[in-house]
Amino acid sequence: MESNEEQPSSAATQPLLSKQYPSPIDEPSSLHSDPTNSEPEASQYLQISYNYGPRPIKDLPFLILFSLFVLCSFGFGIFASVHRNPNFSNVSSYVYDSNSTSCVKESSSSAFDKPLYLYSSDSAVLTSLIWTLVITLIVSVPFMLCVLLLLKHYTKQVVYVSLPFFIIVPIFVNVYWFVVCTVDSTCSDAFPIGYRILVLVFVFLVIAVVVWIIVVNWHRIELTVKIIGVASHALWRNLALFGVLLALTLGLVVYYVPIVVFLVFVKQNGKIVTRYEGGEYYCAWKQDSWVPAYFALAILTMLWSASAMVEAQIYVISGTVAQWYFSKDDSGPRRSIRNSLRNAFGPSSGTVCLSGLLICVVRLVRAMVDSASQEDATGVVNLILRCCVNALVVAFDFLNKFTINFAAITGEAYCSSARMTYELLKRNLLSAVFVETVSTRLLGGIIFVLSAIYAIVVCAILNGVSNLGVDSYFVAAMAWVLLLVVLGYFVHVLDNVIDTVYVCYAIDRDRGEVYKQEVHEVYVHLPISRNHKQSLIPQTPFSNV
Structure with a gap:
């Protein structure tokens, strides 16, 4: 906020990191060698905060391309739809006429000539x-809100009570289906004992x-509990x-309806032609040459x-949570969601489209690579190509981790x-790809157990x-899904809330300010790298004077 921005003074000539949190590693001597060069850099970094003012339009070419x-x-x-051929559904009623050498409709044909079987x-x-x-x-809506409320007030109890069920529920289900299938003669005949034992062991x-995963990550459970509690509190306040997210999802479904209708109608663009095969002529449907191109265009769109809608939702979540974070009032500013929606579908719509395009391309490439690997493609060239693609995908995930969150905060x-997110986290010795992956796994386990x-x-x-x-097992399985x-x-x-709070914490740390003390008390214990364990000695976060 503007009232909390401090103007650079003579203290800005000191290295930025020396003004803030004590570093767990020794600072390079080069940081102290040239204070003159650090002054403009520190002044620039101190300006990073939530952009409440008017935002310029960004990434406009990609918005135009998407449009x-x-x-x-x-x-x-x-x-x-307008130029479709109504004869598409009546191809079977056309026969070849040798006199006119064309296809004509049989007068005696009827749509009810063939028997209709109803299943x-x-x-x-x-x-x-x-x-x-x-x-x-x-029930899922109040159930979800109850889970959020429990995570907000009783995070530790919910997590530690759920952990044993991560093991008990799968064991119960595994033993139960094995016993039921063994007792039932139909199931035992269709599924021999050897295969049942193999699935049971697997x-x-x-x-x-x-x-093993729980045991290896046991030292992070306590920190994960606190992170989930902070994120649940932030989400409860918004x-x-x-x-809004439900309305956006329904809007996407409504947007899809006409495209699906177009895909149905576009198949009816063509004509009935005669073909020669097996020594005789017959009538067949021939699509127009542009139909496959439209299918590709519509599916890509x-x-x-x-x-893009997924990225827009992340943008709205990040913008709303960031406004709550950078406000002195715990309830957050009014119209924060409206401001985030206006920015997501206004000045930053090109950024959202670009992010969606990159995500879409990466997923398609990853699906192609996975498909190629399942086809047992051999050879050095295929192996090298797969390694290169996987390296590019990992590099993109590295750079894209917090990009849309930062764009929602700053409007860049x-x-x-x-670039600025990577530099922000690097300056403050924070990981650019790791917040606390255990939280995602833990939350996934909790919802699996509850469902x-x-x-x-x-x-x-x-x-x-x-x-x-x-x-009844089938019906229960559908309810579970x-x-x-x-x-x-x-x-x-909730994962996106965790990421957003992490970026806001990094901005706070970079500016030497504390907007949410309870967030700093938790996030200050995060490891600076994937292999670094947090210190057992409590660290005191920087407090704003």
């Missing part, structure tokens, strides 16, 4: 499935790996984010739009945000009030 993709997808889609499904199972999913969807090996362009317990309860209720039999998806999105939002 062209969208306009072309909708323009050609409308053209395809009936068990109405009880379908009804139970629909009602269970609807109830799960309704699942136990996976559980052993989970136990609960309206969930409504949908992928880019999805990635994408490339500037990537699994919910599925077990649903299965017990279904067995008690209905006669679904084995189908739905609740897991909802809670997984909650973890995604």
Whole structure:
């Protein structure tokens, strides 16, 4: 905030790091050799804070490029819908006429000449499935808020109570399905004992790996608990984010509907032609030559739009949480979400589009590499190519980790945000790729346990009030998947809050200020590298005078 910005004085001639937190490593002597050169650098770094003022438009070419993709997808889609051939669905009713050497429609053909077979499904199972999913969807919202409230006030208790269930629930499920399948004659006949034992042992090996991960990261559990608690508090202060994020997701679905309709109609652009095969002529459908190109354009537009929407949501989360962080009032400023939305879809829309494009390209490249590796491609060239692609993907993840978070705070362009974020964290001896990955795994384990317990309860209720039999496991599994998806999105939002608070903490540390004392008391214990363990001696964060 402007009221907290200090003008550079004669003290700015001292090295920036010497003014702030004591470094756990020795500072190079070069930092003290030339104080004249450090003065403008320190003055520049002290200006990093949340940009409340008007923001200039950034990365405009990528916004224009994305707009062209969208306009072309909708323009050609409308053209395809208007000029579609209604005979597409009646190709089978056309026959080759030797007199006119063309395809003509049979007068006796009827759409009801062929028998129509209706496949009936068990109405009880379908009804139970629909009602269970609807109830799960309704319950998931208050369930998610209860989890957030528990993480806010009782983080330590929730984490330590959930840890044993990381092992107990998978063991119970693994043993239960093995016993049930062994007792049931149909399952035992379809799934021989040898394969059942193999799956049972494999699942136990996976559980052993989970136990090993918990043991190896046990020294970080206490720090992780505090990080989750701080992030939960920040998210609780901005609960309206969930409504905005849901509205953005629904907006993306509505945006997808016409494109999907266009993809259906574009297949009907073509004509019925005669073809010769096997010594006889027949009638077949021939698509227009531009149809595959439109499919590629529309699918790329949908992928880019999805990635851009994800980045826009991260932008809104980061901007809102950053405004809460840099405010003296714990409730945060008014209209913080509105300001973040205006910036995300206004001046920074080009940055969001560029970030979405890069994310989309990286995911496509990664999918191609994974597909090539599954095809058992051999050879030195393929191995070198795979290593190069993986190195580029790792490098992108390294640079992209906090880029959109920083752009939401400062309003900088994408490339500037990537460079300035890396320099900011490097100056303050913080990791550019590591906040606390244990928190993500721990949250994932918690929601897995909670959703699994919910599925077990649903299965017990279904067995008690209905006669679904084995189908009750299928219905419970679908309820488990739905609740897991909802809670997984909650973890995604909380992860972005953790990243945003981390960047805000780095800015505070860089400026020598403390906006949220409770955040500094936790984040000051983060390791400076992936292999560095936090000190057992408590560190006192810098307090603003």
